[in-house]
Amino acid sequence: MTTSTAELPLPAASAPTAPGHRRWWRQLGVDTAYVLVGFPLSIAAFVLVVTGLAVGIGTLVIWVGLPLLALTLLVARGLAAVERVRLPGVLQRAVPSPVYRAAAPGASLVRRLVEPLRDSQCWLDVVHALLRMAVSIPAFVVVVTWWAIALGGLSSVAWEWSIPYGGDRENSTLPEALNLDDTATNRVLVYTAIGLLAALLLPAVVRASALLEAQFARALLTLRAGTQAQIGRLSEGRDAAVAAEAVALRRLERDIHDGPQQRLVRLSMDLHRAQRMIDSDPDGARSTLAEAATMTRETLEELRALSRGIAPPVLADRGLAAALAAVAARSPVPVELSVELPEGQRLEPAVENSAYFLVSEALANVAKHSDATIARVSVVREDGRLRVEVEDDGQGGAVLAPGHGLAGLADRLFAVDGVLVVDSPRGGPTRLIGELPCA
Structure with a gap:
């Protein structure tokens, strides 16, 4: 048997290309950056897409709106591509990219402008650009607030002294609201305890916020790509099956032609010769028939061997x-x-x-x-x-x-x-x- 190390590529969707599990502090940084960057991107996407749609639809009657709408869909497509690049870090797995419709080579300018309008994934990109603020703003607020509470509480010993306290208001500080003496020590202890609790919960809170935003993007931007990838894998599997069966059939035809078929031709010739020799040379006819019987057994054994390579009865x-x-x-x-x-x-x-x-x-x-x-x-x-x-x-x-x-x-x-x-x-x-x- 022969080979150097080689491997048939795995199907795209099952290939293990996604990043592995990170340590919690690295993942915390990735999730925080994802949410913080996602907030301005969501605002920019909303402004650009809403403006493009409004102007494009409003000017469709004079045909100026057609290229504006096509441009708006291309902008949404570009923003979606940026989001797909950011998703693997949060989801910790590879994210497929969809195949967009493309105009045929040599198509007219109008056809090229209309083609993106017929692509469902382009409109899903638009929907994502319009709605992503609904999840990015809450995620941004929660992450920034939680980071502020954790950092502010843990560092309260460094800044608490600079806050002016006093006046006639009751319960103006948290220790007073907790029925504690309003002293600098109590304030630092309370704020530090709150900061420590927030810091302990910070990875989970940030992770949940990032996953909420990422899963929303994944639902709109990658599900169709996953379906396309599945269809592609099925198509490749079908082609591979057809190719494998074609190779097996060619080999079976070759083996039958080179083996049993040649033996059967020889067997037919020997039988005709023995038939002619029965009267003139009985001993020679018996010898020829004995050889034919041996050849028959060998042919049957070879046919059994070939049939075992197809599908043996014992397997079923x-x-x-x-x-x-x-x-x-x-x-x-x-x-x-x-x-x-x-x-x-x-x-x-x-x-x-x-x-x-x-x-x-x-x-x-x-x-x-x-x-x-x-x-x-x-x-x-x-x-x-x-x-x-x-x-x-x-x-x-x-x-x-x-x-x-x-x-x-x-x-x-x-x-x-x-x-x-x-x-x-x-x-x-x-x-x-x-x-x-x-x-």
């Missing part, structure tokens, strides 16, 4: 574990098989077929190319995914290249939203790791 009848045991028993290279699946529980047919095909092809490659003395097959289900690993102690050097058998395996797994990893340095060992969803 008894499940993946029994089918893999049969594959391991037939392998010319000794196989150590470990299948950890819940007893009596079956996986989806597409997952079972893909896992069986992966192990079957991998062991066939081990026997043909690796010069291995032993192979190990491990199948385990964990966290809603089926992990299939095939390892051998052969010479290594396998490559996941287009048009080769490993690429066909990768396409077959990708068709069911799976992934194939190949680790095979020169000199070995070689490991094929396939992961398939099996929720």
Whole structure:
């Protein structure tokens, strides 16, 4: 078997590109900056979009409004793009960008101006620009107020002395309202306690405010992009399945043509020859018939082997574990098989077929190319995914290249939203790791 480390790319929406969990103080800084910057951005967005819509709609009768409306939608689109850049820091995961409608090449100027008006995502960007102040202003007020209480309370010992107190008013200070003596020490202690409590709650309060604003933006700016990404993944999976089946059919046709078909042609010729020799050379006819019987058995065995590569009856009848045991028993290279699946529980047919095909092809490659003395097959289900690993102690050097058998395996797994990893340095060992969803 052969390969250098290679991996089929994961679907875009499932790729782990989002930032990982930060320490709380870093996340506090990110969330605070998000809310503070979001406030002026929301004001600017509201002013620009409202002005553009008002002027554009008001001047539509003289056609001047059409380019103004198109420009307003482009401004809203640009502001939405800025927001999508800011969202991953708060949401801690990647945010997809939608695909906007575009006019066909060579389209007229009017068509180019009208095209953004027909794009639903552009209008969602406009809605976000108009409504984001409804969440950004409360978030801004809460964050600024909470920071002020925390910082002011914790630093009260530094500034309390500078506040003029006195007069005839009762309960003019917080200690007096709490029925405490109005002394500088009591004031500092009360203010510091309040500041300490606010500081302890500050990360949670700021986090909640930032998430409120970010989730509002995500709902309007990225949900359509997520749908588009899902459609794209399904389309890619369908294309991968079609490609994998086409490769499998071509190989099956080649194997049938080079193997059983040639044997059947030879068998037909031998039978006709034996028929002609029955009267003139009975011994020769018997010898020819014996050879034909042997060839018939070999042809049947080859046909059985080809049928096992498509979908063996044992897989449908008894499940993946029994089918893999049969594959391991037939392998010319000794196989150590470990299948950890819940007893009596079956996986989806597409997952079972893909896992069986992966192990079957991998062991066939081990026997043909690796010069291995032993192979190990491990199948385990964990966290809603089926992990299939095939390892051998052969010479290594396998490559996941287009048009080769490993690429066909990768396409077959990708068709069911799976992934194939190949680790095979020169000199070995070689490991094929396939992961398939099996929720």
